Amino acid sequence: MSEDRTPIISIRNVKKTYKTRNTELEALGDVSFDVFPGEFVSIVGPSGCGKTTLLKILAGLLPRTSGEIVVDPANFNIEREVGFVFQKPLLLHWRKVLDNVLLPIEILKIDRRSMVDKARSLLALVGLEGFEDRYPNELSGGMQQRVSIARALIHDPKLLLMDEPFGALDAITRERLNMELLQIWEKTKKTILFVTHGINEAVFLSDRVVVLTARPSRMAASLDIKLPRPRAQTVRTHPDFGRYALEIYKDLELS
């Protein structure tokens, strides 16, 4: 996919264990892979395989037990150039939509006025033009998650971490948002690391799928998805689509 083969981020033997009174619980066991600039990489695995844990480690929300996360500080400032879309929209219900999108700008102490136009255009990008002055409780679940995507993009992150962002939505809304996400990715050229337990979703969206198994979690595979881009729903009928999906099923020991 990308010509530049220097990874934006390298995950090397990253492990996470939680110590309880007399046992050690392994949340994430020895995961290594690279993500290249502009790539769309999905992490697929069952609940409890540590995929959310991995994203939180990358975002600096959890310390890792061992391993390394390597970035080139000249190209990528991991402190400021990460955007995170959570499972829940996590909108601040006391702020209007526009002010929710601008939250990262305030936290990062960037001049707010200079970013208002950008916030508006990001809202237009996620299909929410005209909703700037609404409160979150006036929006549907799908619209709220769209706002949270705009919010994750406002500070122009190089790496977008997405933790099952559409998991709580109904299947039809999820399909629609997956299509929109691909369009956003193509327009903004972000690098996306997308966590899901939807195998077809992962194949449909990604350049590469990293497969994690259940506890004790380990990395089962890293699979390049060489389906044509830009992708439309017709790609699901591509002969390779089913082949990729089946391979992931095998990696997860589901077939």
Add this chain to the structure above:
Amino acid sequence: MNTTIRMTRSFLSKALYFVVVIGLWQAAITVFKIKEFIVPSPLSVFQALFSPEIAPQYQWMTHIGTTMGEILASFTFTAVFGFILSLFITWSRFARAVVMPVIAVFNSLPKIALAPLFLIWFGYGFAANVMIAILVAFFPVVLNTTTGLDSVDEDLLDLVRYLHASKLQIFIKIRIPMSLPYVFAGLKISATLAVVGAIVGEFVASSQGLGFLIKDSQAMMNTPPMFASLLLISAIGLGLFSFIALMEKVLMPWNRPASEELG
């Protein structure tokens, strides 16, 4: 248009309710032949308040002014310093460890029992009454606000922590707005308690205020001004409560029900 009709209807139903209550009151007195020094008639209460011959002897404006002054002073102090203290408690573990036990002890104390002591410490009158009202009203604000500031969704904290938000930013952007419903719940309780505190204070240590007037009239079994004072006290309490409810609406516009549903 619709709201005008609704407001008119609501006003009319309240007015009707008021008329019915007064009618029942008068009827009970007439039917059961209740003596004036037990329960006065609505008319004599009205006269105690408004009749040019009777009302001036009670110096209503002075008493109302004193009581309202005490309530507003104690409530304002409570609201401002209660909020600030809650910020300290939730900001620093040390402050919490030092302050919370003291609050627990004072909160379990029947605060009214301290009123005679306050008379010794702060003298007779306004200052002592304000202090008593503060003591009675203070803790609900602190306990509620502290609970509100503590009860923050961990996921929301993740949202700002991944951007490396400072502790101050987390307070200003997340914790304080999150706590506002709790703050207002505490303020509403405190407003009621500030009225209680001020009146009790006037019973114990005052020669002015509606509480004093009640006690003073009691000595002569002069019930009309006692009833009139009760009405005025409840009007003051209701007024303060409504003001807080209004502030709540103005400061938390997001809490209003959504004007329209979107699918």
